[in-house]
Amino acid sequence: MKAVTLEELERFLxxxxxxxxxxxxxxxxxxxxxxxxxxxxxxxxxxxxxPFKPTSVFFPQWETMLLVDEEGKIKAANRAGKPIFxxxxxxxxxxxxxxIDKFFSTSFRDDVYFSKRDGAAIVGISGKxxxxxxxxxxxxxxxxxxxxxxxxxxxxxxxxTKGKELEERIRCAEQxxxxxxxxxxxxxxxxxxxxILEKASEMIRSERVPDEFWRDIAARCIVCGSCNFxxxxxTCFEVYDRNRNGLIERQRMWDSCQFDGFMREASGHNPMGTxxxxxxxxxxxxxxxxxxxxxxxxxxxxxxxxxxCPTGIGMLAVCKEIVARYG
Amino acid sequence: xxxxIGSNTTEQHPLIGTxxxxxxxxxxxxxxxxxxxxxxxxxxxxxxxxxxxxxxALLNGMMNVIISEGLEDKEFIRTRTEHYxxxxxxxxxxxxxxxxxxxxxxxxxxxxAARMFARGEKAMVIYCMGITQHTHGVDNVKSxxxxxxxxxxxxxPGTGVNPLRGQNNVQGACxxxxxxxxxxxxxxxxxxxxxxxxxxxxxxxNLPGNVGLTVTTAINAALAGDLKALFVMxxxxxxxxxDQKHVKDALSKLDFLVVQDIFPTQTSELADVVxxxxxxxxxxxxxxxTERRVQRVRKAVEPPGQSKPDWEILCExxxxxxxxxxxxxxxxxxxxxxxxxxxxxxGVSYDRIDxxxxxxxxxxxxxxxxxxxxxxxxxxxxxxxxxAEYKAPKELPDEEYxxxxxxxxxxxxxxxxxxxRRSRILEREERFPYVEISVGDAKRLRLVDKQKVxxxxxxxxxxxxxxxxDVVKExxxxxxxxxxxxxANALTINELDPEAKIPExxxxxxxxxxx
Numbered sequence: 158m159k160a161v162t163l164e165e166l167e168r169f170l171x172x173x174x175x176x177x178x179x180x181x182x183x184x185x186x187x188x189x190x191x192x193x194x195x196x197x198x199x200x201x202x203x204x205x206x207x208p209f210k211p212t213s214v215f216f217p218q219w220e221t222m223l224l225v226d227e228e229g230k231i232k233a234a235n236r237a238g239k240p241i242f243x244x245x246x247x248x249x250x251x252x253x254x255x256x257i258d259k260f261f262s263t264s265f266r267d268d269v270y271f272s273k274r275d276g277a278a279i280v281g282i283s284g285k286x287x288x289x290x291x292x293x294x295x296x297x298x299x300x301x302x303x304x305x306x307x308x309x310x311x312x313x314x315x316x317x318t319k320g321k322e323l324e325e326r327i328r329c330a331e332q333x334x335x336x337x338x339x340x341x342x343x344x345x346x347x348x349x350x351x352x353i354l355e356k357a358s359e360m361i362r363s364e365r366v367p368d369e370f371w372r373d374i375a376a377r378c379i380v381c382g383s384c385n386f387x388x389x390x391x392t393c394f395e396v397y398d399r400n401r402n403g404l405i406e407r408q409r410m411w412d413s414c415q416f417d418g419f420m421r422e423a424s425g426h427n428p429m430g431t432x433x434x435x436x437x438x439x440x441x442x443x444x445x446x447x448x449x450x451x452x453x454x455x456x457x458x459x460x461x462x463x464x465x466c467p468t469g470i471g472m473l474a475v476c477k478e479i480v481a482r483y484g
Numbered sequence: 485x486x487x488x489i490g491s492n493t494t495e496q497h498p499l500i501g502t503x504x505x506x507x508x509x510x511x512x513x514x515x516x517x518x519x520x521x522x523x524x525x526x527x528x529x530x531x532x533x534x535x536x537x538x539x540x541a542l543l544n545g546m547m548n549v550i551i552s553e554g555l556e557d558k559e560f561i562r563t564r565t566e567h568y569x570x571x572x573x574x575x576x577x578x579x580x581x582x583x584x585x586x587x588x589x590x591x592x593x594x595x596x597a598a599r600m601f602a603r604g605e606k607a608m609v610i611y612c613m614g615i616t617q618h619t620h621g622v623d624n625v626k627s628x629x630x631x632x633x634x635x636x637x638x639x640x641p642g643t644g645v646n647p648l649r650g651q652n653n654v655q656g657a658c659x660x661x662x663x664x665x666x667x668x669x670x671x672x673x674x675x676x677x678x679x680x681x682x683x684x685x686x687x688x689x690n691l692p693g694n695v696g697l698t699v700t701t702a703i704n705a706a707l708a709g710d711l712k713a714l715f716v717m718x719x720x721x722x723x724x725x726x727d728q729k730h731v732k733d734a735l736s737k738l739d740f741l742v743v744q745d746i747f748p749t750q751t752s753e754l755a756d757v758v759x760x761x762x763x764x765x766x767x768x769x770x771x772x773x774t775e776r777r778v779q780r781v782r783k784a785v786e787p788p789g790q791s792k793p794d795w796e797i798l799c800e801x802x803x804x805x806x807x808x809x810x811x812x813x814x815x816x817x818x819x820x821x822x823x824x825x826x827x828x829x830x831g832v833s834y835d836r837i838d839x840x841x842x843x844x845x846x847x848x849x850x851x852x853x854x855x856x857x858x859x860x861x862x863x864x865x866x867x868x869x870x871x872a873e874y875k876a877p878k879e880l881p882d883e884e885y886x887x888x889x890x891x892x893x894x895x896x897x898x899x900x901x902x903x904x905r906r907s908r909i910l911e912r913e914e915r916f917p918y919v920e921i922s923v924g925d926a927k928r929l930r931l932v933d934k935q936k937v938x939x940x941x942x943x944x945x946x947x948x949x950x951x952x953x954d955v956v957k958e959x960x961x962x963x964x965x966x967x968x969x970x971x972a973n974a975l976t977i978n979e980l981d982p983e984a985k986i987p988e989x990x991x992x993x994x995x996x997x998x999x
């Protein structure tokens with residue numbers, strides 16, 4: 158099995174940049190990491206998940222969906238360009254991506270989403286490149302190619318036809334690396350968070366969590382919407398039209414179920430009219446409602462909402478509190 | 485121990501609000517003194533709903549309890565303060581039942597608050613516009629300071645008197661002398677030595693030594709015909725100053741009005757010249773936060789059209805007005821000049837604040853900045869107790885105008901809405917002007933939620949939607965000044981604090997009826 162050094166990886170990324178729009182984790186000026194284009198900043202693969210949700214490459218905060226010209230003719234927004242090459246998805250991120258692929262293609266196909274998603278190459282990251290060298294779970298699939306850090310080098314594991322083609326193009330010195338030890342380490346990783354989510358989900362379903370609990374949590378919420386905006390499985394958006402000198406742009410922008418206007422009806426009536434009900438909904442939707450609709454929970458424990466919530470009421474924190482108080 | 489008075493912290497300073505929420509989760513005690521049932525009150529150990537404008541009586545009442553129960557910090561008072569005897573004599577009159585009568589609180593609530601604050605190992609006071617926007621705003625602030633000094637809660641982490649500034653860079657604007665009485669770093673223009681230094685630094689002669697006009701007194705002077713021209717930058721006094729009709733009359737009387745802003749405003753409609761400024765994302769510079777931290781802001785996109793960063797506009801005007809001294813290559817150059825002429829910014833440079841900002845005073849290039857003020861020593865040592873007597877607001881409810889109207893902001897809009905009402909989702913969250921009214925008053929007036937109502941004062945009348953809730957107490961109304969279609973400042977009173985010249989936005993008498 159191939160294993161690449163960072164230098165070899167960078168050379169490879171440069172070599173694919175002629176046919177792909179390459180997005181990689183980069184270091185920002187203040188020392189934090191984000192997704193950027195190759196060359197926009199120093200490559201920063203190590204350090205765990207990218208704080209900003211990587212699925213935003215396909216479902217950005219804000220985008221134009223279509224244009225209507227002065228004669229009333231509708232045309233799709235210009236989405237020409239190279240296909241996306243996305244490097245930096247963790248195992249949890251890949252679960253999230255798999256889900257939103259399903260979400261955006263069920264009932265009808267969201268062609269705005271798939272205009273970017275189709276043809277994209279997805280590269281997962283795992284192994285010993287988490288925060289402070291911590292071990293990140295190996296995905297073992299759900300992407301074209303996975304880079305598994307064994308310390309200095311990254312093992313190259315292709316899963317799809319596209320992944321195999323890409324793997325063949327990687328030039329590196331090490332050709333005989335073994336994945337066995339890393340796999341063992343990955344399999345031995347504890348998944349206590351999953352157990353807590355399962356327990357909380359079960360308790361909400363069996364109505365063992367009273368309204369009083371949600372009122373308590375709502376009292377600690379400042380309605381910033383961050384939990385939604387960093388969540389890779391949050392797919393809600395607001396649609397609006399903007400008139401630019403006669404050319405109408407229909408746009409969409411991320412929305413948050415924590416806002417009053419999210420479900421408010423034109424009459425002013427709001428079926429989710431209290432912060433308590435909206436707070437409950439945030440958790441209930443992912444742990445219970447989606448489980449009924451899709452057969453599984455739609456929180457994959459990436460931990461971003463817990464990282465960003467300024468008052469400490471992200472998904473895992475709330476579930477821990479449910480289990481502690483009512484379990 | 486955190487004592488929040490006159491600050492809707494989670495909504496108006498959410499980052500600081502979240503730190504309070506987290507501290508409460510970790511076991512900190514929280515007292516909220518606010519007539520409205522604000523968000524933060526939900527997690528408070530004690531919520532004091534004193535009558536609007538009675539804060540001096542509340543604070544004096546608390547200090548009365550602290551002294552009569554011997555909870556004051558005697559060592560701190562002896563070594564770090566003076567005029568304690570004057571304070572003691574003043575607050576002696578504010579026994580809990582007296583303070584209770586003025587504030588409308590129970591005497592027991594005042595006693596509990598006093599004990600809770602004084603017994604905290606570390607206790608901090610956090611205040612905002614609910615304290616300052618009164619005709620006795622300065623007295624309110626002094627009383628907060630008295631309480632902190634009385635209990636020795638100054639100069640240590642987790643203590644102090646913490647004013648939350650009302651805008652992102654109001655601290656920075658004041659620091660660099662956008663005030664009528666000082667040069668940069670609060671150096672007084674009346675001080676001849678300071679003037680001589682600035683004359684030398686700027687190559688200028690005869691810098692004026694008289695104190696200028698404040699924002700509010702300038703409007704009054706315009707109406708009186710004493711002020712002929714006004715240059716307004718990034719403000720919208722037509723919406724944000726008290727008594728809108730008065731402001732409009734005053735601005736219309738000017739010979740020349742210049743407005744520099746990033747969007748058209750109600751004020752720019754009256755302007756002779758409008759100068760398009762660049763917004764925060766279109767310029768380099770610094771903002772100084774409410775914790776005195778000088779922080780970089782970086783240009784992400786080019787300013788559109790003819791707009792320019794504010795400093796370029798000002799330098800260009802200075803050049804055309806015949807002054808050649810304002811030539812800078814970049815905002816970093818300007819910071820170097822600020823550092824040269826401003827002792828508290830003496831050690832600040834763009835190199836040093838590249839990643840993390842510095843808190844002033846930072847007098848030297850190797851000074852680490854000052855996170856906590858007054859450690860071991862006040863600027864004026866010893867610290868001076870400044871006792872204040874309770875004074876009623878200028879206009880209280882009467883038969884004709886039976887409600888007390890208070891004004892402020894809501895969570896989703898900022899100030900006069902110039903920016904936030906142009907933001908799709910923020911505007912969706914709060915689309916219409918509203919007036920908060922208590923459940924009891926609404927019932928008495930037979931109002932239903934979201935019903936159109938007319939709110940009037942001696943200054944004017946606006947149409948708004950009733951928002952019936954338990955946020956306001958009976959007899960009180962609350963409105964925001966975000967909405968030009970029903971601006972709260974068409975109703976507010978142009979009465980000022982005699983010293984700070986801040987208007988009494990928080991109290992006036994109003995009436996309300998169905999539209």
